[in-house]
Every structure is written in C-alpha cells, then in structure tokens.
Amino acid sequence: MKPFGLAVIGTSWITGSFIQAARLSQEYEVRAVYSRTLEKGKPFADANQIPTIYTSIEEMLKDPTIEVVYIASPNDMHYPQAKQCMLAGKDVIGEKPLVSTRREMEDLIQTMETTGKIVVEAITSRHMPNLEIIRKNLDRIGGLRIIRSDMSQYSSRYNALLEGKVANVFDPAHSGGALYDIGIYPVSLVLDLLGKPEKIHYSANLHTNGVDLSGLFVMEYPHTKAVCSLTKDSYGPNATIFEGEKGYILMDGAPSRIGSVTLVMGGTREELGVDQVEETMYYEAKYFAELLRTRNKEELLHLSQHSLNLAEIMEEGRKQANVIFEADKR
Numbered sequence: 001m002k003p004f005g006l007a008v009i010g011t012s013w014i015t016g017s018f019i020q021a022a023r024l025s026q027e028y029e030v031r032a033v034y035s036r037t038l039e040k041g042k043p044f045a046d047a048n049q050i051p052t053i054y055t056s057i058e059e060m061l062k063d064p065t066i067e068v069v070y071i072a073s074p075n076d077m078h079y080p081q082a083k084q085c086m087l088a089g090k091d092v093i094g095e096k097p098l099v100s101t102r103r104e105m106e107d108l109i110q111t112m113e114t115t116g117k118i119v120v121e122a123i124t125s126r127h128m129p130n131l132e133i134i135r136k137n138l139d140r141i142g143g144l145r146i147i148r149s150d151m152s153q154y155s156s157r158y159n160a161l162l163e164g165k166v167a168n169v170f171d172p173a174h175s176g177g178a179l180y181d182i183g184i185y186p187v188s189l190v191l192d193l194l195g196k197p198e199k200i201h202y203s204a205n206l207h208t209n210g211v212d213l214s215g216l217f218v219m220e221y222p223h224t225k226a227v228c229s230l231t232k233d234s235y236g237p238n239a240t241i242f243e244g245e246k247g248y249i250l251m252d253g254a255p256s257r258i259g260s261v262t263l264v265m266g267g268t269r270e271e272l273g274v275d276q277v278e279e280t281m282y283y284e285a286k287y288f289a290e291l292l293r294t295r296n297k298e299e300l301l302h303l304s305q306h307s308l309n310l311a312e313i314m315e316e317g318r319k320q321a322n323v324i325f326e327a328d329k330r
Contacts, residue, residue, distance in 0.1 A: 010072035011044035021281035027289035061088035075175035100327035141244025147226035149186035152236035183230035202317030
C-alpha cells in the first residue's frame with residue numbers, strides 16, 4: 001500500500017528515532033521537517049535525508065503531500081500544534097505527553113470529532129509485544145497485590161540545571177519535569193493494565209524553579225497498590241515487578257522499553273518474553289499506520305480514553321506536589 005506522507009516537528013534525538021522507526025516500518029515517506037530556524041533544521045534534515053525544511057508551520061500544513069504530522073516539540077507545544085494540524089486537515093502522532101492538562105485532551109477529542117482527523121499519543125511501551133505477554137499472564141500469579149515500577153534516567157541536562165541553565169525538560173513553562181518526561185511510562189503502564197485508579201498520590205523532590213526532579217507516584221486499586229518511582233536527578237536500576245499471591249512477574253529494564261519478562265513461581269523461572277526489534281518505536285509506527293488506514297472508531301475511543309485518564313491523574317498528581325505549569329492558565 002502507498003506509504004503515508006509524513007512531516008515531523010522537532011529536531012531532537014527522539015524525532016530522529018521515530019524517523020528511523022517509520023522508515024523501518026515501510027509505512028511512511030518522510031517528506032518534511034519543521035524547525036523554527038534553518039540553523040537547526042538544515043543539519044537535522046541533512047542527517048536524516050529529509051528533502052524539505054519548513055520554518056513556518058503554516059506553510060508546511062499547506063503541503064498537500066503531507067498526510068500525517070509527528071510532533072516532538074517542547075511538551076507545552078504538543079497540544080496547540082496537534083490542534084493546528086488537525087484543523088489544517090492532517091492526522092497527528094503526538095509525542096508523549098500529548099497534553100499538559102485534562103482540559104487540553106478533552107479539546108483534542110472534540111477536535112477529532114469535528115474535523116474527522118486522528119490524534120494519537122505516542123507512548124512507545126503501549127504497543128510492544130512483551131506488554132501483551134504481561135497482560136495475558138498476570139492471572140497466573142494469583143491476586144495481584146503490589147506493583148513496583150522504577151524509571152531512573154539521570155538527565156544529561158541536570159548538571160547544567162545546577163549551574164542555572166534551564167533546558168525545556170526542566171522548565172515548568174514548557175511543561176517539563178520528571179513526571180511528564182519519564183514518569184509517564186510507569187504510570188501509563190499501570191493504567192494500561194489495571195485501568196483508572198481509585199486514588200493517586202504524587203510526592204516529589206522539587207528544584208527551586210518549581211519543577212519536579214524525582215518522585216514517587218502511588219496508584220491505589222481495591223486490592224492492588226502500585227508505586228512508580230521516577231528520577232532525573234539520580235541513578236538507579238530500572239525494572240517492574242508484579243507481585244501476586246502465587247508468584248511474581250519480573251519485567252527487566254525501563255518501563256519505556258518493556259524488556260525481558262520472567263514468571264517466577266515456587267522457585268521456578270519461566271521466560272515469557274519474546275525478542276523485540278531494537279528500534280522500539282517501530283511497533284507504534286506500524287500500529288499507528290494501521291489505525292490511520294482503518295480509522296477504527298472503537299480503537300480510537302480506547303486510545304483517547306487512555307490519554308484522557310492519563311492526563312487527568314498526572315495533572316492531579318503534579319498539583320499535589322505543587323508543580324504548576326504555564327499551560328494551566330490556558
């Protein structure tokens with residue numbers, strides 16, 4: 001089938017990774033990149049073999065060869081740019097977090113209904129084969145009591161922050177911080193498997209500018225408690241453990257990648273996971289292409305509800321921790 005004409009917004013490493021995954025899937029033809037400046041756009045376009053550079057998003061959206069736009073700008077720009085693209089007749093793949101507030105997600109859902117265009121949130125782990133293996137095997141460990149999911153990623157920009165240089169990822173004006181940058185992965189993982197929790201609580205270590213550097217996000221269910229740890233200011237192991245009455249499932253590696261999966265019961269170990277493509281964004285790229293073709297309403301509703309619930313509990317959590325975004329004023 002004919003590949004989708006794809007444009008990308010943003011010139012960071014994650015945009016480059018999605019381009020590689022999109023090409024590996026053979027579902028997209030990368031036609032353009034939007035960057036605010038040619039100085040940033042041209043080196044990125046050259047490195048990724050992108051034929052066209054736009055420094056005006058309005059001009060890019062006039063391009064009839066572009067059908068879908070992947071957005072990986074600063075977090076606070078995901079929502080307004082996604083809406084702008086849909087209103088211009090383009091489908092959207094928005095990097096996580098798609099929105100800064102529940103209100104923004106509600107508006108994007110309404111925009112989908114009025115325009116007929118699609119917007120989906122790119123949370124890589126949601127579409128990886130090993131996540132489905134965990135889902136299908138949870139019942140084997142009996143009553144699920146505790147989930148511990150750790151996402152530690154010492155930021156390459158943390159030392160600069162300590163020197164007073166604030167990158168977007170540590171700027172509350174750009175919806176930055178540990179929860180929205182990396183904590184979204186374990187929180188989304190638990191939400192995906194167990195649904196919306198009855199209660200949540202987020203306790204965070206804050207920088208002087210009010211952004212969260214690390215913290216604990218607790219999700220409470222009737223018979224299960226989940227504790228998600230997230231750090232951008234320290235080092236630690238990455239793993240998720242599902243603890244049940246009969247045994248446990250160990251997911252080794254960061255929740256963003258869904259690594260090996262091992263079932264441990266009565267002293268025996270069973271490897272459940274399968275080998276996955278090294279370029280982990282490949283799975284979401286393939287999944288979104290199928291969705292763009294089928295326009296499956298039931299699946300779109302499921303994805304939108306997940307993003308809506310995720311936006312709600314993350315907004316509630318950060319406000320508990322007194323993390324306030326500029327986007328809260330919109």
